[in-house]
Amino acid sequence: MLSTRILTAIVTIPILTFILYQGGIYWTLLFALIAALGLFEFYNMISSKGLAPLWLLGYLTMFLILFSSYYLEFIGIIIFILIFTIVLFTIVFYPQKTIGEISLSLFGSIYIGYLLHYAINVQTLNNAFWIILLAFILTWASDVGGYFFGRLFGREKIAPLLSPNKTWAGAIGSIVFSVVITIGYFSFVPLNNIEFINLITLGIIASIMAQLGDLFISSVKRYCNAKDSGNIIPGHGGVLDRFDSFILVLPTVYYFFTFYLNMFI
Template sequence: MLKERVISAVIGIPLIIGVLYLGGIWWEIFFLFIGIIGLFEIYRMMKEKGLKPLWIPGYLLMLICFWQSKMDYGDMIFSLTLVLIITIILSVIAFPRIKFDDAALSFWGAIYIGILLGYALKIGHHFEHSFIIMLLTFVLTWCTDIGGYIFGKRWGKHKMTPVLSPKKTWEGAAGGVFLCVLAAWVFSKLTPYYSWHYGYVLVLGFLASIMAQLGDLFASSIKRYFGVKDAGHIIPGHGGVLDRFDSFMLVLPVVYYFFAFWVLQGK
């Protein structure tokens, strides 16, 4: 398992960095691929639990949420209304084969993935040096994971959420925050593009790490609900897309609003 995880990281990390550096259409294709596979994993778990996902309305809703930054308000409302009408028609025609909980979970999965990954496009569209900002988002996520593993392995004694994730400890959580703050500080020293106060570094590292850990725990709650260990198997040693990008998706809005409201306005 460890060997597979290392190999996947050695191949995957340079690939991600390369796609981010290319930017443009490659950036959009990459995150759209993540969204499509992630929603597929949720719908597959729904099927295994005996539910019936609404594939077409769900994917349409995910795409609307994902591309919201490219749509004006009127087009977005029209598109959402169209998806809602399609869902109502399907629910009426196929009742009782398709039930309310099928539609509710299908929509929830689409909104969860579409809105959060949509912040990746917002970062690409709204900021100069978007490659550096997105790279920072990944680094903060990875450092939270690494810090949590190292500190939890070495000093972890007090269980944080024994029902959701028995191996996670408060010591590991503190280690994730520490390494994430350290990574934000190193970034602030290495990049010449933005002027940072030390308070900014502390806030960004702390909030990003907390959200990364919440994203991981929330994904664990989803898997617990559906009764599976991993959301998928597309990444050897790591599971599915949701298993690897659950934390990252919740760090995205933190980084976006941090640069939108704090750094750029105070520059």
Template structure:
């Protein structure tokens, strides 16, 4: 527990000032986080980040995450470039004599989209306003904390034992309650006032649910590949993907909902 706490404190000391500052430092942070998460997820499937499929995936990830103004290209470039990279990855299945299979290529593509869009929206939402990315982060952290506390105190009924044996229905509901509390605090403090309170709380509930789904998706992925953690970069916590799996789900949903100004 001591190592876990110290690791979290060190991470937050580095993470929070960059998010508050915004602009290019956030983009650099987002690029680093996305690259490490891609490395971790490919490693689960024994695909090295510096193999040909790994490098193609890394380039595709950069194209998704980087805004157009940093790519110096027209708006449609991302889609066309991803199509070309997917064709190259498919072609490599032949060149590798099927050591890198069609299934492996599909895994790389889904991994790039899964991680890339999550972190792309991280930067875009931060550019929209600090209060929005703060809301997303506190919804995720509040849900995790509430789920843990309610689960420890009241947990009796397993939520999804085949995927994550320690999670309970009571914990999941506790996470949603904590997310609602975050919404009330933001509204009361005047940080997000363009929405009516009931709508803000509804969004908090939706985001909390999707955050917990994101956590379960990564748990299912780890169980499929029989790994305990996605990595070991954060002692006591596992890898970066273990810490950002919920946020990767929350941020795209937050952008799809009529939430941002």
């Protein structure tokens, strides 16, 4: 299993990096594909629970949110239309469609669409490629640090009902390795000179967010009695299995460059 994971990473990481470096429409289509596959897996999981997600409404909602940066002036009326649609669906299709199914369908759309819309927003920043690459690297660093520290020192479980293999030692290792990688990354890439304490802050928060994203999708899988969210990525499971941490690290990195640095430096 580990060898398959490593081989998949060796093949996919250069392709991912190349697409991000090209930017533009390739960048946008990449994250649209990730979002579409992620929502597909989310709906498949809740379908296995005996619930019937609203596929069309869900995908429409997700893509409206994902690309909301392009039409922010209309976001108010779009939200109103979505709320009206929910009300209408709840009334017209009751009891075939319940509020539980509608709520879960739209939560998946909003969770995936809103968090990944930060990837679209990153394109507007200076050094966009290096910033999005940082988000990916911090995600991988947290994962790698947690795995090896957990294997070497892990005893006490952090959330045994959600993820039996997660330990406090692994959680600490994730943070430590993320901080080290953050410092190393800023030593080699053409980004702003940022104080040491701010790099430590970024590494800590990004790792915590990565672990929370992982545990959250684990909770969805446990609820749906699913081992993995899908099987599209050899050795890794589904898209949500691979990007569950990234989609919470992404807004963390985005706000680090757009809000934190402006407020505290």
